[in-house]
Amino acid sequence: MGLIIVANRAPFRLTPEGLVPAVGGLATALLPVLERRHGVWVAAGEWREKGQAATPRESQVRLEQVFLPEKEWQGYYGGFSNRVLWPLCHYFLERVELRRDFYQDYQRANRRFAERVAEVFREGDTVFVQDYHLLLPRLLRERIPAKIGFFFHIPWPSSGVFRILPWGRALVEGVLGADLIGFHTPEYVENFLRTAAHYGYRVEENRVRVGERWVRVEAHPLGIDTGRFGELAQDPHIGLHARALKRLAGAERLILGVDRLDYTKGILERLLAYERLLQSYPQWRGRVAFFQIATPSRTSVHAYRELKRRVDEVVGRIMGSFLREDWVPLRYFYQTYTQEELAAFYRAADVALITPLRDGMNLVAMEYAYTTEDGVLVLSNLAGAAEYLKEALLVNPYDLDGMAQALDRALRMPGGERRERLSALKARIEALDVQGWAERFLASLEEG
Ligand code: ADQ
Numbered sequence: 043m044g045l046i047i048v049a050n051r052a053p054f055r056l057t058p059e060g061l062v063p064a065v066g067g068l069a070t071a072l073l074p075v076l077e078r079r080h081g082v083w084v085a086a087g088e089w090r091e092k093g094q095a096a097t098p099r100e101s102q103v104r105l106e107q108v109f110l111p112e113k114e115w116q117g118y119y120g121g122f123s124n125r126v127l128w129p130l131c132h133y134f135l136e137r138v139e140l141r142r143d144f145y146q147d148y149q150r151a152n153r154r155f156a157e158r159v160a161e162v163f164r165e166g167d168t169v170f171v172q173d174y175h176l177l178l179p180r181l182l183r184e185r186i187p188a189k190i191g192f193f194f195h196i197p198w199p200s201s202g203v204f205r206i207l208p209w210g211r212a213l214v215e216g217v218l219g220a221d222l223i224g225f226h227t228p229e230y231v232e233n234f235l236r237t238a239a240h241y242g243y244r245v246e247e248n249r250v251r252v253g254e255r256w257v258r259v260e261a262h263p264l265g266i267d268t269g270r271f272g273e274l275a276q277d278p279h280i281g282l283h284a285r286a287l288k289r290l291a292g293a294e295r296l297i298l299g300v301d302r303l304d305y306t307k308g309i310l311e312r313l314l315a316y317e318r319l320l321q322s323y324p325q326w327r328g329r330v331a332f333f334q335i336a337t338p339s340r341t342s343v344h345a346y347r348e349l350k351r352r353v354d355e356v357v358g359r360i361m362g363s364f365l366r367e368d369w370v371p372l373r374y375f376y377q378t379y380t381q382e383e384l385a386a387f388y389r390a391a392d393v394a395l396i397t398p399l400r401d402g403m404n405l406v407a408m409e410y411a412y413t414t415e416d417g418v419l420v421l422s423n424l425a426g427a428a429e430y431l432k433e434a435l436l437v438n439p440y441d442l443d444g445m446a447q448a449l450d451r452a453l454r455m456p457g458g459e460r461r462e463r464l465s466a467l468k469a470r471i472e473a474l475d476v477q478g479w480a481e482r483f484l485a486s487l488e489e490g
Contacts, residue, residue, distance in 0.1 A: 044164055045081035045484070046188075047072055048155060049172040050119065052085040052105055063101065067405065068172060068195075070267045075480040077102045082162050084155065086110050086119075108158045110151055117147025123174050124343055126207070131196045132306040132400040133203060137345060145209055149177060152216070156181035163188060168488060170480075171220070177212070180219025191487040192220035193262065196402040197426065198230040201237040211241050218243070218252045222487040224262040226403045226426040231259050258490055262483045263430060265474030266405055271412045274385035283386035291331040291390070292370065295453050298391035299332070300384065300406045301398070302339035303376070305349050308399040308422065308439040309336060313356045313372075315397070315445035320364055320371065322443075323450050328369045330453060332395075335375045335387065350376075388413040393420060393452045397439035401425035407434070408474070411467040416460050418452040419467065420445075430470055433463040 053069030054061040063069055076083060086108040110118065121144035129137035152175050159169060159178075163186045170191045171178050179190050194217075204210055214237055217223060225231050235245050244251040248259050274280055288296060297316070301307035316332050336353065340346045357374045364371040379387070388394070394410040394417060403426040411419045411431065421427060421434035428436055437448045 044167040045079040046169045048084045071476045114147045117144050118151035122148035152177035160185040177216035180216045183219040190220045191222045193224040198234045201240045204237045223259045226263050227429045228261045231261050265476050266408045268475045275413045280386050284389035287390035293331040294329045295392045297332045297393045299334040299395050303336040308397045312397050315442045318442045318446040319449045332372045337378050393418045395420045397422040398425050408471045412471050433466040
């Protein structure tokens with residue numbers, strides 16, 4: 043049977059040679075499945091002003107574009123998705139902007155997606171919706187007789203928080219148009235079920251009654267491509283690059299942070315925790331270095347530009363207080379890297395400090411633990427990944443003293459304990475491999 047994937051963005055990059063598949067995240071998770079089924083990917087985003095359909099090079103996948111006028115795109119994506127849903131689902135309530143005009147654009151955009159999918163749909167197709175389009179499953183059900191799956195990549199907040207949205211009921215009704223709803227962790231499943239119950243739906247175990255139907259809600263944790271990261275961990279060129287990075291660090295121990303520059307990722311708090319380490323554990327001065335990589339993200343949104351300004355400021359302050367002629371305590375890289383380059387950073391680092399204030403899952407934590415030879419993962423207990431990566435050093439990302447203490451412990455951890463924790467982590471990450479993720483979700487959807 044055919045498969046239609048709907049996402050905000052297409053999993054391809056436009057190069058002078060044409061469209062080529064993007065690496066990482068969703069593209070790795072979904073493209074192989076789509077190729078096997080000769081499926082269609084429906085997206086807006088970057089392609090919105092270009093042609094209608096496209097077939098990327100060396101790919102069996104067809105790309106179909108949803109055209110959104112600029113103003114509507116801004117309201118739907120820059121507005122409702124990035125300034126309402128994103129802060130709400132990550133518990134940044136003071137950042138939520140409850141604007142009617144955003145919601146109107148969001149409704150319009152969801153309808154355009156629904157209409158485009160209905161045009162593409164053929165009898166027997168399954169539709170798999172990714173993120174953001176909460177109204178879409180119901181709009182699809184009104185239009186086509188498809189099996190509909192929906193996966194939400196960010197946390198579903200507690201029902202008390204979700205209820206802040208004046209449009210909460212309509213959004214939940216929208217999601218419940220699906221046959222199967224997926225989240226990364228059992229906690230988000232639980233939160234969704236309670237939210238549905240709050241709006242008066244009958245909930246039994248992991249199912250919600252909608253008219254004559256039962257809608258299932260399941261945890262389907264997404265992992266990484268362990269085959270690929272296993273290769274990167276062995277590649278001798280990357281090994282050379284890693285050693286060069288370690289020399290650049292010029293210290294006994296290297297700590298690494300890697301994130302999109304997003305306020306949910308806790309970059310500011312992490313820098314402050316590192317400053318706290320240098321203040322409270324002065325024995326590490328001159329012996330440790332911290333590399334923070336931050337990928338530019340959503341730079342047209344004011345909150346993100348403001349965050350960049352504050353991060354720059356704290357980076358400057360730490361340098362001002364601690365820099366010596368023979369020691370650079372901190373290096374801050376505001377750029378995007380290839381997967382090979384990132385792997386070199388992973389292999390160079392003795393400790394990864396991955397401390398989002400909230401995160402649906404967090405794949406960087408898995409990429410690091412799987413690629414490093416004997417490093418230590420310090421992980422936020424508020425990331426979805428903490429549910430699975432129990433052998434990491436778990437920290438509260440708001441607690442600066444706690445993080446400084448965990449860092450000190452990570453830096454001193456004996457080889458035996460490091461290897462024991464790491465081999466347990468690698469086994470857990472293998473069990474979550476991305477290759478099976480989409481197939482498992484679709485199998486559950488199609489048999490239900
Ligand atoms: P993100 O918030 O983007 O994803 P994450 O899961 O960590 O967060 O994935 C980021 C990806 O980008 C990783 O694969 C990483 O390698 C890559 N990356 C980061 N910085 C980079 C850089 N400088 N250069 C190149 N690549 C870089 C959302 C949710 C997460 C959820 C995922 C998947 O917010 O919680 O885990 O979707 O569902």
